[in-house]
Amino acid sequence: MKNINIAKEFSETPLGRFADDSLYNGTTFRESFLRPALDANSKVAVVIDGVEGYGSSFLEEAFGGLVRKGYYTSGQLAEKLEIRFEDVDFSVYRDLIWKYINEAKMESKS
Amino acid sequence: MNAGGNRSRRYRQKRWRLRRDRRNFLRPRIANWAASPSVLSHWGVGNHHTTTRDPFVLDEPIEITLPVRLNFEEDYERTVGHFNTLRSASVGLRRIKKLRFEELLFISPAAALVLASEVDAWNERVQGRLRANVESWDPEIRRLLIQMGYFELLGLLRPRIRTTESSITFVNFRRGEPGASDSGKMAQDLRVDIEAIVGTGISRKRLFEGLSEAITNVSQHAYPPSVLGGDKKRWWLSASFDRASRNLNVIFYDQGVGIPKTLPSSDLWENIKDAFSRWSDSEKIGAAMEYGRSSVNRPERGKGLKNLLEFAKAYEDGKLSIYSGHGLYRLEHTRDDRIRTTSREHKRSIGGTLIEWSVKL
Numbered sequence: 001m002k003n004i005n006i007a008k009e010f011s012e013t014p015l016g017r018f019a020d021d022s023l024y025n026g027t028t029f030r031e032s033f034l035r036p037a038l039d040a041n042s043k044v045a046v047v048i049d050g051v052e053g054y055g056s057s058f059l060e061e062a063f064g065g066l067v068r069k070g071y072y073t074s075g076q077l078a079e080k081l082e083i084r085f086e087d088v089d090f091s092v093y094r095d096l097i098w099k100y101i102n103e104a105k106m107e108s109k110s
Numbered sequence: 111m112n113a114g115g116n117r118s119r120r121y122r123q124k125r126w127r128l129r130r131d132r133r134n135f136l137r138p139r140i141a142n143w144a145a146s147p148s149v150l151s152h153w154g155v156g157n158h159h160t161t162t163r164d165p166f167v168l169d170e171p172i173e174i175t176l177p178v179r180l181n182f183e184e185d186y187e188r189t190v191g192h193f194n195t196l197r198s199a200s201v202g203l204r205r206i207k208k209l210r211f212e213e214l215l216f217i218s219p220a221a222a223l224v225l226a227s228e229v230d231a232w233n234e235r236v237q238g239r240l241r242a243n244v245e246s247w248d249p250e251i252r253r254l255l256i257q258m259g260y261f262e263l264l265g266l267l268r269p270r271i272r273t274t275e276s277s278i279t280f281v282n283f284r285r286g287e288p289g290a291s292d293s294g295k296m297a298q299d300l301r302v303d304i305e306a307i308v309g310t311g312i313s314r315k316r317l318f319e320g321l322s323e324a325i326t327n328v329s330q331h332a333y334p335p336s337v338l339g340g341d342k343k344r345w346w347l348s349a350s351f352d353r354a355s356r357n358l359n360v361i362f363y364d365q366g367v368g369i370p371k372t373l374p375s376s377d378l379w380e381n382i383k384d385a386f387s388r389w390s391d392s393e394k395i396g397a398a399m400e401y402g403r404s405s406v407n408r409p410e411r412g413k414g415l416k417n418l419l420e421f422a423k424a425y426e427d428g429k430l431s432i433y434s435g436h437g438l439y440r441l442e443h444t445r446d447d448r449i450r451t452t453s454r455e456h457k458r459s460i461g462g463t464l465i466e467w468s469v470k471l
Contacts, residue, residue, distance in 0.1 A: 013294025015322045020329040020343070022293040052298045053315035055322025056417055089315060 001082075002041040004033055007050030014051060017061040026061025034062060035071055038080055049085040054093050056100075064100030074101050171205035176214040180221040182433060182464070189221055190458040193228050197365075197461050200231035211247045217254065219280065219350035220466050223361045226260055226283050227346040231365065233264050244269045250276060258348060259283050277354040279307050284347040288329035297321040300347055300360075307351050308358060308471055313424035317360065317467075320430075321347070323417035324362045324465050332366025332463060356471045360421070365462040368435035370394040391437030392453035399432070399439065418465060419449070425469040433464040 006014060010033055011024035018027050037044045048054075066072050072080070081101075083094040174196070180189045198204040209229070217225065233240045242261065244252055252269070255261075259282035261268045281303045284296050300321070301314050325345065333343045345364040351357070370391040389397070399415050419441055422428035428443040438454040 011292075011294065013292065013298045013318075015294035015297070016326045016329065018329070020288045021326045022288070022291070024292060024294055052294065052301070053318030053322070055319050055326060057322065057326045 001043040001045055002037045003045045003047065004037055005047040005050070007047070009033065012051050014058050014062075015055060017057045021057070026058040026065065029058075030062045030065050035066065038066070038072065038077075041080075043080055043082065045082040045084050047084045048093055048097075049087040049090040054096075056096065059093065059096050060100045060104075063097045064104035067101055067104035068107050070106045074104070077101050171207035173208040173210065174206060175210040175212075176225075178213055179216045180214065180225065181216065181218040182220055182460075183218065186456055187458055190456070190460055193224055194458060194461060196225075196228035196232055200228060200235045202235060206232065211244075211251060214251050215248050217251060219348065219359045220361045220363075220464060222254060222258060222280075223283065223346055223348045223363050224460070224464060226258065226263055226348075227285075227344075227363055227365060229260075230263055230285065230346070231344075240264055240266070242266055242269070254278075254280055257282075278350055278352045281307070281349040281351075286325065286328075286345045286347065288325070288343045288345075293325045294318075294322070296347070297325070300349060304349050304351070304358065304360075311471065312358070313421060316421040316424045319417045320419075320421040320465075320467060321360075321362065323415065327415070327463075328364045328366065331372045332364045332368075334367060334372070351471075358467075358469050358471055360467040362465040363462060368459065368463055369398050369432070370435040370437060390453075390455050391435040391459075392439050392455050393437070395432050395434050395437050395439035396451065396453060399441070421467050422469060423449075425471075427470055429466075429468040431464075431466045431468070433460045433466075434462070435459050 004010075006029070010029055013022075014024045014026070014029060015022040016025040018025055034044070034046070063077075066077060067074055083097055085091070085094065172195075174192065176192060177185070177188055179185050180192070182189055195204070196206070196209070199206040229240070242264075247255075253276060256268060257280040263283050263285060281300060284300060286293055286296055297318055301312070301317055304312060305314075328345045329343050332345075343364075343366075345362060347360075347362050349358065349360045351359075368391070399419075418432070419430050422430040422441065423443045425443065426445050429440060430442075431438060431440045436456045436459050438456070440452045440454075442450045442452070444450050
């Protein structure tokens with residue numbers, strides 16, 4: 001299993017969807033860390049605690065974006081992706097991540 | 111040959127006079143300035159003789175005297191009127207010679223942040239040539255602005271003046287420019303500064319969520335590319351803590367088009383667009399908070415405005431005030447865990463969006 005620790009490997013202050021929002025945004029995390037790890041491994045654990053917090057824009061773009069962009073279905077992510085944390089305050093973010101994954105609809109290519 | 115030269119000179123002079131008259135006729139006339147001219151100076155533009163003339167700028171530079179109180183809560187119209195005049199200088203419609211602080215005795219943290227943003231933009235317009243003469247400012251105003259990092263923000267030397275003690279402590283201004291900056295780090299740094307004053311008991315995740323949303327809204331919505339200056343997606347951030355009342359204020363401001371002007375185009379909004387166009391600005395802010403603010407037709411976008419409320423909800427009596435355009439929309443977390451909303455409509459626009467969190471620690 002591949003582990004990704006957001007605070008240690010990406011940023012303690014992830015924010016926003018796009019590069020316009022911040023250097024450490026949801027698109028950059030998805031494209032540079034999450035998707036390559038999912039492509040190369042059968043299971044990926046993402047450690048989400050240790051950061052300042054998460055806005056919904058970052059979480060939706062990073063995780064919901066995997067489905068919207070057509071990289072994975074929500075069913076595949078349920079098999080491959082695990083969200084980990086020790087700080088119980090972060091359980092709310094885990095719930096949001098799965099909400100965004102399950103609500104996301106694949107974008108049409110037109 | 112000499113006569114021909116004179117004719118040519120007279121022709122050039124006549125052509126110049128015609129161009130001048132036409133230019134004067136077309137020049138925009140701006141009336142009802144909120145600020146009155148005055149004599150002494152506190153802020154002034156140095157090196158006047160090198161100022162580049164803009165043909166559409168009114169000729170006579172004006173002097174602005176800030177009023178006794180700058181405060182959105184009780185003196186909204188007067189406060190915003192002065193800021194509107196400053197804005198006209200930063201967008202090049204008017205030249206301001208001096209900005210006088212000597213009558214100013216009270217400025218709220220939110221008004222201080224908006225004032226800083228206007229002077230900041232004005233300073234950029236005059237290419238950093240602002241000068242400050244702080245000796246005759248009211249000591250409390252001087253202390254506040256020194257503490258907020260007003261001079262550092264403007265690239266000026268911090269005055270070497272002893273400041274007075276007060277129960278209110280201010281946190282340094284931050285100016286953000288989305289694109290290449292680590293905006294999240296700036297939000298974290300503000301939290302660290304706040305905790306240095308109040309201790310480590312604040313709800314840091316909820317504060318970060320609110321600031322994340324405010325910053326994301328600036329880069330995604332506040333400055334559409336079609337609007338003049340839409341490439342400068344700036345925002346300003348600060349905080350203050352009153353030890354006597356234990357009140358913490360966190361303030362975020364952008365000079366964008368405002369929430370009411372970013373007409374949404376999602377399916378939901380399409381259905382109510384006709385009604386929407388007749389709503390007041392405060393009603394539009396309220397609707398955007400309730401239903402999301404998707405000015406791009408994507409269901410996943412624009413839902414985050416609700417994140418703004420989380421920090422206020424983390425405290426009893428926490429308040430979130432959103433001034434945008436002409437409207438004010440306020441949400442208060444009541445002791446019985448409900449959200450009470452109030453709204454107000456103003457004559458003048460705040461010239462962007464001001465978000466203020468007010469919580470009692």
